[in-house]
Amino acid sequence: MANNILVFIEQRNGQIKKASLEAISSAAEIAQKLSYKVNGVTIGNDINDLQSLSNYGLEQITHYKNSNLENYSPTAYTEITSKAITEYDGDIIFFSNTSLGKDLAPRIAAKFDAGIAIDCISLEISGNEIIAQRPVFAGKALVEVKVNSPKKIFTLRPNVFKVKTNSANNTEVKTVNVDNPNLATKVIEVKKSEGKLDVAEADIIVSGGRGLKGPEHFHLVEELARALGAASGASRAVVDAGWRPHSEQVGQTGKTVSPSLYVALGISGAIQHLAGMRSSKYIVAINKDKDAPIFQVADYGIVGDLFEIVPALIEEIKKIKS
Amino acid sequence: MKIAVCISHVPDTAAKINIGSDGKSIDPSGVSFVVNPYDEFAIEEALKTKEKLGGETVAISLGSEASKETLRKALAMGIDNAVLLKDDSYRDSLSVAKALAEEIKNQNAELVFFGKQSVDYDNSITGQLTAELLGYHCISVVVSFTLDGNKIVAEREIEGGKEVVETVLPAVITAQKGLNDPRYASLKGIMAAKKKVIEEKTIAAAVNHTELLGMKKPPLKQAGKIIGNDASAVPELVRLLREEAKVI
């Protein structure tokens, strides 16, 4: 055992993801408890603000750089990350449970014959071991998992672990230019949904369901979302009806989210919907049926007509924000 | 071309989950099991690809005798053959992937469809693990797929958009909702599936690198406050969100 933690630091468009700051913070804390060293690896072309990562408690960050690595390439990223793990002799490797992390981490696990715990929501130390907690059955149950192989891989659910900086400001950032990355599988284009915040990443989500009566009323959801700086989400009923795109669906067959605030408008709270959002820190429900199951998980509820309440709510939020 | 599709047998998403007496698994009583919803997209894409380019399709499932039901459903939808890798023990994803990789090699399948995620343990990694073990290319969470010669162009869903990804065969694709509309099994398909033999294979005992220490229900949320029943409750709601929850 080499007693090293390695964190994969993810960038998109040259920006470090917030989820990576969470992973670095958690890794540094665990490294301290276990008396391990902790280093970081990042892959991309130009990456902004790498220097700003110098006070999270990492010893060193290696930036593997090539103009063809700005976008994700599963083959190149797998090879480079594997090389970094070997060079740093990492035995615990952290990824964020993002679409990139979920794609890359298992490839690394297979390469090193390493056990992998996905989508962890807490990491505790017991003895000298990491005990990971993760939701299963779409959050209807939680399991505790321990990884027993020499190399251990964890992916951390975004928005759950706290970002913590460190007083020492001494992380060294090293750049390694990569020659001829293996681009056998590569992203050739990124299509962005227009200027929209994704539910999987948002800190606040406003979701609408069949109670909105038709796609023409979703401006209420969008206006409230805009006022709150939130992403807009949807129940499956309205996605299946074609009112909203699937990328907005929250739930067991949509996205699992855990924002600070989840606002459900005209959503009944079917078990499959709750599965995707019940771990939100605060839940607000507006529904005209006092017996709707959504109220069983809501912290704050208003039983009434959303067409009357939501416009008032939008006004009130605008008022306090201005 | 041989096309494989890996499918798992999982509790219905509407099922209430209770913890079993061992404290490590679910209590299966009263739970109905179904084809993993994402695997239906995988089956459909395998069928569509065969219809377009010819070849042969095989469905593979690792699990207990009960998984035959799920294989039967794949046959009813039109998959040619089915293999059950029989195992009743708990396996982690890597251990499942090793057995699947072995069988895919046996089958000589060049193109393999998975679901993006099983709705039981929600790992969403078995496809990528299997691909890496086989040395196949892999694109995960795919919402559109085209194969031209041996070149694949697929779109995968990411935060706030899609990535268009290019690769070549042999490859693993993991299917996300939106990839296609899975067909219903026809009556003829269902009858034909009943007559087909599901090949059963025994596999090497599980070697797990992860250990499941325990399972529990998530802490119950306190039932919340109903603040009011019309727009007059709005100022109080906003005050609570600012002062009590401190989220806005």
Ligand SMILES: Cc1cc2nc3c(=O)[nH]c(=O)nc-3n(C[C@H](O)[C@H](O)[C@H](O)COP(=O)(O)OP(=O)(O)OC[C@H]3O[C@@H](n4cnc5c(N)ncnc54)[C@H](O)[C@@H]3O)c2cc1C
């Ligand atoms: C395999 C499977 C997977 C599934 N996966 C998902 C998933 O991922 N996500 C998901 O969301 N669902 C999922 N579902 C569907 C789920 O079972 C429900 O059908 C769906 O969530 C219902 O959506 P809804 O709440 O918008 O509609 P409804 O259940 O019809 O609820 C509408 C609500 O609006 C309220 N309402 C009506 N008018 C007003 C008004 N004027 N003001 C205020 N309130 C009003 C009503 O009281 C009602 O509670 C899945 C189902 C299956 C079988």
Ligand SMILES: Nc1ncnc2c1ncn2[C@@H]1O[C@H](COP(=O)(O)O)[C@@H](O)[C@H]1O
């Ligand atoms: N026991 C199994 N047998 C066959 N395929 C499986 C099995 N478990 C998982 N898979 C496949 O792997 C995908 C992802 O599963 P998971 O990684 O468990 O979320 C599923 O959608 C299936 O296609």
